Amino acid sequence: MFDQTYSPDNLRRITEIENRRGKNESLEFFPSVGAATDHLKRCISDAKRFRATHRSPYNAREQAQFDRLREAREHARDKRDDELLKCLTGVSERISRPDFRLKIQKRDGPKGKPVYVVTKGSAECYYAIKQISRNISRIYKVKQSNKDRVISQLCDHLNDGFPYHILKIDVQNFYESIDHHDLIEKLRSDQLLSMTSIRMIEHLLWDYANLASTPSCGLPRGVGISAYLAELYMREFDIRVSSHPEVMYYARYVDDIVVLFSPTKASVINNYKKIIVDELNRKKLSLNINKTFESPSVKTNWHFTYLGYKFKYRNDTNCKILLSDERFDKYTSRLRASFVRYNRQRSKNSKKAYRLLIKRIQYLTSNTQLINNKRNAFVGIYFSSPNLSDLSQLDALDGRLQGYIGQLTHSTSLQRTLANYSFKKGYEERIFRRFHRPGEFAEITRAWKYDQ
Numbered sequence: 001m002f003d004q005t006y007s008p009d010n011l012r013r014i015t016e017i018e019n020r021r022g023k024n025e026s027l028e029f030f031p032s033v034g035a036a037t038d039h040l041k042r043c044i045s046d047a048k049r050f051r052a053t054h055r056s057p058y059n060a061r062e063q064a065q066f067d068r069l070r071e072a073r074e075h076a077r078d079k080r081d082d083e084l085l086k087c088l089t090g091v092s093e094r095i096s097r098p099d100f101r102l103k104i105q106k107r108d109g110p111k112g113k114p115v116y117v118v119t120k121g122s123a124e125c126y127y128a129i130k131q132i133s134r135n136i137s138r139i140y141k142v143k144q145s146n147k148d149r150v151i152s153q154l155c156d157h158l159n160d161g162f163p164y165h166i167l168k169i170d171v172q173n174f175y176e177s178i179d180h181h182d183l184i185e186k187l188r189s190d191q192l193l194s195m196t197s198i199r200m201i202e203h204l205l206w207d208y209a210n211l212a213s214t215p216s217c218g219l220p221r222g223v224g225i226s227a228y229l230a231e232l233y234m235r236e237f238d239i240r241v242s243s244h245p246e247v248m249y250y251a252r253y254v255d256d257i258v259v260l261f262s263p264t265k266a267s268v269i270n271n272y273k274k275i276i277v278d279e280l281n282r283k284k285l286s287l288n289i290n291k292t293f294e295s296p297s298v299k300t301n302w303h304f305t306y307l308g309y310k311f312k313y314r315n316d317t318n319c320k321i322l323l324s325d326e327r328f329d330k331y332t333s334r335l336r337a338s339f340v341r342y343n344r345q346r347s348k349n350s351k352k353a354y355r356l357l358i359k360r361i362q363y364l365t366s367n368t369q370l371i372n373n374k375r376n377a378f379v380g381i382y383f384s385s386p387n388l389s390d391l392s393q394l395d396a397l398d399g400r401l402q403g404y405i406g407q408l409t410h411s412t413s414l415q416r417t418l419a420n421y422s423f424k425k426g427y428e429e430r431i432f433r434r435f436h437r438p439g440e441f442a443e444i445t446r447a448w449k450y451d452q
Helices: 008-020 031-053 060-095 123-140 147-158 180-190 195-212 224-233 235-242 269-282 325-345 350-365 392-406 412-418 423-428 440-449
Strands: 104-107 115-118 165-170 247-253 256-261 302-306 309-313 320-323 367-369 378-380
Touching: 008 060, 008 123, 031 060, 060 123, 104 195, 115 123, 123 195, 123 224, 147 247, 147 256, 147 309, 165 269, 165 302, 180 195, 180 224, 195 224, 224 235, 235 247, 235 269, 256 269, 320 325, 320 392, 325 350, 325 392, 325 440, 350 412, 350 423, 350 440, 392 412, 392 423
Parallel strands: none
Antiparallel strands: 104 115, 165 256, 247 256, 302 309, 309 320, 367 378
């Protein structure tokens, strides 16, 4: 039986999971744990230093000295673990109180949509949300679709030669439209999630509705639990649409949906969109008309965008997969901004401007690994768009890069250095570079924030 409680042991397990992901929040919440961790690190360093300086077999005196260092290290580890457990016990007790509520605050988000964040510094809210998310994930087996897998499967279907009717839709204000009553009713009727977790979810939704002025509906964007609740809310919709007899492929990534219908002689193609709209209405959701695409009867000169890719048909040839216009424009904007920033900075500090321009072009034309993010993810020109089948846009980006390089007539050495970099080469050869120096990533991306 899965333990859903907010016990110190469960909270410690969350800490261990987050530590493996490179996020050690316990050091921020508990200064005493931070001090104990620093002491443990010093003990570990002392033991490593001793081993590094004593390569040959230890004599009796050296062995005794190393044993003392090892004993001190293990004592420090136990002390750190005990201090963490002591702090988590206090957190567990506060979460378990009947009057405990998750506290969220409203912030301005991207594209004009507000986001909501857990009150900073609140260990209780942090651990409670992590445990609720873990409970839902484990009990309901909830997880988001894998974006790369969805794109790969969609590509295979679109190029298998069958005359599919394609419907791509976007749910209007997805997070903001999820009905609270239906969601809580499902959690209660299933009788799987603990009443403590359900109570906290109810209070969270109530507080969100008051902050957002959306009575009885909506999930707070930015709060980790919302993604799990949204997936759970849409599970019935996913099952009903995917099980339709004429649906050959169905995929949903958050609010982006694509459906491939395989029409029969008796099919009424004009009804396909109505099928999806009716199912959305059952969930009290609606489609975004401006982001809806439905394929014409003849596959000639049309395209649609899905999950950062443009799927393009031309004269009944195979479907080509390119970067979406938005993603292509982002690369062109960042490329331009890199050179604009260089020209502004070089009069003040030519060496720094020289170095930063090279770093920025390296970053744009290659791949790297993000450190201390959720999954230490690989990103870059290839890893951000691994499913391209048409690289003509990368040729276009290389052409723009060469144009900017050609304008650097004041520095032939900079021109020679930058000429070695290529978007297409970085993609095809999956060139990998490291940008792990403290502050380096922020320094590289600063140019793109001030592109004016």
